Amino acid sequence: MTKAGPSASAPAEDDIDQDRALRAFEMMVTIRAFEEGAAAGYRSSEIPGAVHVSIGQEAIAGALSVAVRPDDALLSTHRGHGHCIAKGVSLEAVWAELLGRTTGCSGGRGGSMHMFSAEHNVLGTNGIVGPNISLAVGHALGSRHIKHSGVTVVMFGEGAAATGAFHESLQLASLWKVPVVLLCENNSFTEFTPFEDWATFSSVRSLAERYRGIELLQCDGTDLLASIDAVDRAFEIARAGGPVLLEAYARRWHGHYEGDPQRYRADGGGAGDGRDPLEVGREQLVAKGIAAEVLDEIAARSSQAVDDALIAARLADEPDPATVLDHVYAA
């Protein structure tokens, strides 16, 4: 995460787990602050285009941030700001991308749904549901072949389980036995439709059961420590060489996109009866003996970092119209 992500708190020599949990917590609160900022930026029309935030799902990204290594590669979805931040892309670069500025991680060409960072091995959030999974399986294959040491992780929603691309990718991952983490965030909504209205299967991972050699995991993606355990385990399996599918359950607090009136949603959105992963994580850390003030300080610092990054991003230039035809082809 280096300078890019939120700064790590000093690790207690004797408690690496606690340190990791703290860092994951910091990541969670950072992402929450970022996503709230993004939602506001949409409302104020400062951000052009569509915005999909991950509020309610931060524990998964938090866990991801402490499991993933710089030489691992990440692919994500339309709901991928948090994943990019978790992978080490700076808040400023993500902000600037959302604002369409030259300092954005995609130089302003990509936008929220197309965030790349070669430096951080972020191979794109994706506006299409499905293909990121195939790309990831192939990336893992290529990566292994080129003797790159990392694994490839791809984030996707439970909605992607309906796509042929998902199923074809499972078959290939199993056949090629590639080091890939298929990380499904099941937030029980696919746009405007609840899981139980369309999915005639019980869980995403159950669809992968019949393929040899894909390990299947699940976790409560609103529970920070459980998420860390599960994501760690998933990366461990992938690092050992094999494909793994982790289905993490969480709740989407906001609409599918910002501005979504969510009329389809009986519970009205928000936390609902669900648990706030930030609260859960906080309680868990307090139970681990971390002082509440430390956590408050982290929250304040994260929030400040997000604000500062936005201010910095705003200062950057818009891309020069004369460059519009640049980079159609790789150099």
Place this chain on the structure above:
Amino acid sequence: MTKAGPSASAPAEDDIDQDRALRAFEMMVTIRAFEEGAAAGYRSSEIPGAVHVSIGQEAIAGALSVAVRPDDALLSTHRGHGHCIAKGVSLEAVWAELLGRTTGCSGGRGGSMHMFSAEHNVLGTNGIVGPNISLAVGHALGSRHIKHSGVTVVMFGEGAAATGAFHESLQLASLWKVPVVLLCENNSFTEFTPFEDWATFSSVRSLAERYRGIELLQCDGTDLLASIDAVDRAFEIARAGGPVLLEAYARRWHGHYEGDPQRYRADGGGAGDGRDPLEVGREQLVAKGIAAEVLDEIAARSSQAVDDALIAARLADEPDPATVLDHVYAA
């Protein structure tokens, strides 16, 4: 099957099953004779384009022929001559299509991989692996809605189990609960690759297990009576309204296409250790008390019918070049 298929032998009043088995047997031997003729027609260059025959898999088509009704619809694959004949398309119309004549079931425009017969509800053999399954699920949906009484049956090979189209179709069939028979002929070869080399799952039907409401069946597709039982059961389920997947195992005696040198094939092709469905069916019918002479007579008659149909097909015209742009749009 009316005049189209091979003529039915007189049913013993008290033994409908025996009559059906006899008709299925006649269909088998007819298809065998047809496919041998098609293979010869490829060798002699009388048939243009590619030819894929179903020798070794005839029991399934035989069983299909006695289970399917005129108002049921059929979709098939590149290996679909037998299925079309089983659905009632006349031998002459199938021959003529293979020869590219105006009297072909597709008027010579389609060819082996694109055989249609509106009259017999044959909605196409298909040169692409996968889409026929989606079309079939939708056809069953449309059919039910339009209050058409039949069910839709789609034939596909085990190779199609890898396609996204198959998986998406399973999901839709399950969600919409449509009267469709998904009839997989698992002949253990996908072009030049044996099942065990690519499939990291044990059976095609196992991939459908997790979808609610799809019934799963299997049978030995070289065993006539077992095939009749299984195909009957599949149609029964579909007629009752729900989707069903039947995986019928058989052996592909010939190459993927005629002319295929089959160098990839350790067993050299042909019947190998496998059983000849015609022999099996014959023994079963003899055991049911049918005289061997009756069966011989059926075989001779079928073979004659195939030859006669070819002779008739040859007399038909080639399509007039001036009509080449006709029928791009439906009238």
Place this chain on the structure above:
Amino acid sequence: MTREYRYLDGIRDALTHQMATDDRVLTIGIDVGRPDGPYTVTKGLYAAFGGERVLDTPIAEMGFVGAAVGAAMAGARPMVELMYLDFIGSCLEPLLNQASKISYMSNGALSVPLVVRTQMGTGGSAAAQHSQNLEAMLAHIPGLKVVVPATPTDAYGLLTSAFADPGPVIYIENRSLYRFRSGERPDDGYAVPLGQARTVTSGDDVTLISYSRALHDCMTAVPQLQEDGIAVDLIDLRSIVPLDFEAVAESVRRTHRAVIVHDAVETFGVGAELTARISTELFDWLDAPVERVAAGYAPSPFAPSLERANLPNPERVRNAVRAACGLAAVEPAAA
């Protein structure tokens, strides 16, 4: 006169009318039912016609577009919604190799009376994967019809005709026009025949040809050009296939000059075929080279500064028309 009929209403009303008057019509797509449609085009259908006729689908375009093809073959009149035309990547097969070819392959014995409703559009920073105008790709597939309404009443009338057509019709909306208002609600069942262009403004100096959103840039440019002393024959193609080339030819034979405007990438776009036909078939009538105004050969960029630079606009249209008429540009055209 109340000029407040919206493009979106045109589509919705025509669709609703079809659903109401023809029980064979089905509405199929992602979130088209209970959620009332991603862009509210299908609003009210689920409530009115229920889940048997308005089918929400999972994210399985290959499957559900294929299913719609099958349903059409069964005698239903399915309307399948492809949420964004860009998503054609996920479901080209049932259109490329099935729907478009079944009439031909079956020697005319079978047909696929399918309406694919989809939408395209640029201009709102939807970026590379949600901004493509891919009509030329589909028009290159014999057997498909491709319809591109630009106005609320045409949206209505062309959709009516799409349903009446015995074959597959790709009806491409432009989401930047959804809230555009003009004209009045047409009578129920109002139909605009496919393949019949519309003359928007008449003039004898130049033929300006467009469709969908870009037509509105042309409409903005026409009065400016009038001030420049150029009388424009503005033609809205309304459908790409069938292409009303007769209307174009009739006009160019009068004006001797032609300009084509669309939002799609210029290279290998619809303007290429039109330019080719005008240039060859009307070779002796042309006084100037045909001009094309279209997007540059690049994916659609996210940043508004870039996106603007890559799209047609009234100023570019005006200058292209002026060029066709031998006049200098009024000001440097954007990128």
Place this chain on the structure above:
Amino acid sequence: MTREYRYLDGIRDALTHQMATDDRVLTIGIDVGRPDGPYTVTKGLYAAFGGERVLDTPIAEMGFVGAAVGAAMAGARPMVELMYLDFIGSCLEPLLNQASKISYMSNGALSVPLVVRTQMGTGGSAAAQHSQNLEAMLAHIPGLKVVVPATPTDAYGLLTSAFADPGPVIYIENRSLYRFRSGERPDDGYAVPLGQARTVTSGDDVTLISYSRALHDCMTAVPQLQEDGIAVDLIDLRSIVPLDFEAVAESVRRTHRAVIVHDAVETFGVGAELTARISTELFDWLDAPVERVAAGYAPSPFAPSLERANLPNPERVRNAVRAACGLAAVEPAAA
């Protein structure tokens, strides 16, 4: 001189050389490995390089083409074989929305050095779903390069360049040329730059432009035309993107006449863009309308009588060139 180098050998040798000299190169596709390839193009690769580098896939084009895109991003140099170009219906997505756009969307920071080898071809009654020449469809997608070799040595040299390219290249073979022989085996690593057309025959009367199989019809027509008193500048484009328009323009400025020939459907085909550019950019040089010889707007029919009627052939080429030169047809052109 031994004229026996086959087109198929050109492809196979270039590919084998890449596999042998660059460990990053992977071969991926249906039956490309153990079975030595559906058309034997990949023969020997599996034996030589093993299953780690030569990967047989199930029938999962969306998945394995997507995987190849990912592998390219990981620094591998995957060559993925799409057995028939028609099967693009099953895997357009990773090309349309991923491979083609990643360089642009990432602001040039990432690239997809991917070679998609596929083949097209008409003429052998492969019928509607195995005969499509869809190069224009791919050329309309900015970010892809589209290569269409017509000769054995070009097949070699262009494939070498496809591998050297930092971005995605669609390399489209023509299966009716696989057994075509001409020239000698080039040196290992022989490269023909992408985007550089080749003048096949020189002449000042007319510019004849073609590529892939149809080029051979043109080559047959050229001597006949010579007898007709017409000297033909025959240009093989070799790639559609990049398009060597300069070579075309240079020629047309000399000849003042142009004819374009391809097997793809004429409407919205490659010939449209070429005709448009020639007609507009060389407006003042043209003495006659540009002619196109291409397939009629229909799916490919199975019956040989029909298929023949719908395809370019040397006679049609000859008559189109004669027409461009103001001469009557020698005999009625086929359909």
